[in-house]
Amino acid sequence: MPRPALAFCRIAALSACAWGCGSSPAPAADAELPVYLADRGPGLATSLFGTYVEPGQWLVYPFVEYENSSAFEYKPSEVGFVGNQDYLGHLVTQEFDLYTAYGITDRLMVELEGQLDTSATLDRAPDDISGVPASLKESGVGEIEGQVRYRWQAENERRPELFSFMEVVFPLQKDKHLIGAQDWGGAIGFGAIKGYSWGTLTARASIAYDDGVFEPGEYALEYLKRISPRWRCVAALEGESDELSLIGEAQYFFTRHAYLKLNSGFGLTKKTPDFAPEIGIMMTIGP
Numbered sequence: 001m002p003r004p005a006l007a008f009c010r011i012a013a014l015s016a017c018a019w020g021c022g023s024s025p026a027p028a029a030d031a032e033l034p035v036y037l038a039d040r041g042p043g044l045a046t047s048l049f050g051t052y053v054e055p056g057q058w059l060v061y062p063f064v065e066y067e068n069s070s071a072f073e074y075k076p077s078e079v080g081f082v083g084n085q086d087y088l089g090h091l092v093t094q095e096f097d098l099y100t101a102y103g104i105t106d107r108l109m110v111e112l113e114g115q116l117d118t119s120a121t122l123d124r125a126p127d128d129i130s131g132v133p134a135s136l137k138e139s140g141v142g143e144i145e146g147q148v149r150y151r152w153q154a155e156n157e158r159r160p161e162l163f164s165f166m167e168v169v170f171p172l173q174k175d176k177h178l179i180g181a182q183d184w185g186g187a188i189g190f191g192a193i194k195g196y197s198w199g200t201l202t203a204r205a206s207i208a209y210d211d212g213v214f215e216p217g218e219y220a221l222e223y224l225k226r227i228s229p230r231w232r233c234v235a236a237l238e239g240e241s242d243e244l245s246l247i248g249e250a251q252y253f254f255t256r257h258a259y260l261k262l263n264s265g266f267g268l269t270k271k272t273p274d275f276a277p278e279i280g281i282m283m284t285i286g287p
Contacts, residue, residue, distance in 0.1 A: 036155055036195030039226045044109045045163060045193060045202060046101050047147055049249055049263070050224045050234035053103040056286050059111075061099040063261065063280025068092050069273040072122065076130040079122065079177040087125035088271070091178070094119050095142060097280075107151045115142025120178040142179040145169045145186075160194040167206075183211040187218065199225040208240075216241070229253070238265070243272040257284045 033041065043052030046059070053059050072091035076083035095118045101111035119139040124132045147167045155161035167187040173180025189206030201223060208217030222236040234249040245265040253259040258281060265276035 034157070035197050036157065036200075038197075039195060039200040039224050039232070040193075042106070044103060044106070044149060044151055045161075045191070046109070046111055046149070047113075047165070047167075048099065048261075049220075049222055049236050049247060050232060050251060051261075051282065053101045053109050053111075053284075054287055055103045055106045057103045058285040059099070059101040059282060060285065061261070061280050061282045063097050063099070063278055065095045065097060065276065065278040066093070067095075067273045067276040069267075069271075071270050073271050074122070074125075076128070076132050079132060079136060081130055081132050083130035085130070087128045089125045089128070090123040092121050093179070103286075106154075109149050110146065111149070112144075112146045114144045115179070118142030118179045122178055136178060138176050138178040140176065140179065141172065143169060143181050144172055145181075155193060155195065160192040162190070162192055164188070164190045165204075165206075185210045189217065199223050234263075237268075239269075242269060244268045245272050245276070251282075258282065 040050075040052050041054070043054040043057070045051075046053055048061070051059070051061075069091040071088040073086055073088055075086060095115045097113060097115050099111065099113040101109060103109045117139075118141070120137070122136040124134050124136075145167060147165050149163060149165040151161060151163045153159065153162040165188070167189070169181045169185035171181050171183050171185075174182050176182070185208070187206040187208045189204055191202060191204030193200065193202045195201075201221070203221050205219040206217035208215055218238065218240045220236055220238040222234060224232065224234050226232045230253045232251040232253075234247070234251070236247040236249075238245050238247055244267075246268055247263065247265045249261060249263040251259050251261055261278070261280050261282055263278040265273065267274045
């Protein structure tokens with residue numbers, strides 16, 4: 001059985017386990033919480049859309065992701081060949097990832113995400129005569145990255161929550177070109193969150209560091225709404241440079257400590273992945 005199929009089987013098994021772990025529903029908007037926290041609760045925002053961690057709590061999220069890019073920009077020199085001209089090839093990646101996070105205090109949290117099993121296939125651009133093979137394939141452990149996040153100001157009725165984050169990408173795949181990171185990278189970013197009776201808005205932006213160069217990084221605008229005790233939905237715009245995606249996510253809570261995340265990105269600009277679905281089970285340990 002192909003590795004992505006095995007990964008989906010693992011996720012399905014976790015889903016069944018989570019379904020049977022207990023019958024207590026997800027916490028709906030807690031009657032004791034103010035309206036502006038009704039969608040998300042008091043936790044700190046993680047790097048995942050619509051996902052929060054509370055002090056003393058662990059998050060464990062195994063998930064599968066597929067990405068199809070019909071206009072993937074590359075230079076032959078970036079994939080191990082000679083040439084610095086930009087081309088647009090067709091890239092397909094499949095990943096089995098694991099995300100973990102821990103809430104240290106009500107202001108500070110850390111997280112780590114790794115692509116534990118990744119495969120990528122690049123079909124050469126039709127006009128590329130540089131010597132790049134018609135199809136390049138790589139597999140193995142992909143990108144490993146971590147973040148530290150800090151809440152500067154808690155939200156109240158009049159003011160938003162303010163937070164910042166620092167991301168580090170580890171250069172663990174120096175002999176690969178399509179998967180993982182070959183050089184140190186990362187980002188420093190800032191964000192704000194404000195909840196209303198009709199939903200919660202989060203905005204963030206960052207400055208990225210890659211191979212010794214600082215440049216404008218990723219930005220996003222997110223809308224979150226709890227629509228019932230068991231269902232929560234997310235809509236977001238996320239971009240970087242000339243790439244922009246529309247992202248939708250549905251979250252279904254099996255219990256207070258496990259919920260399904262169904263997510264997909266849709267490219268709005270030429271060089272953005274056309275289609276990027278994701279499925280996983282978020283599990284919480286602790287309060």
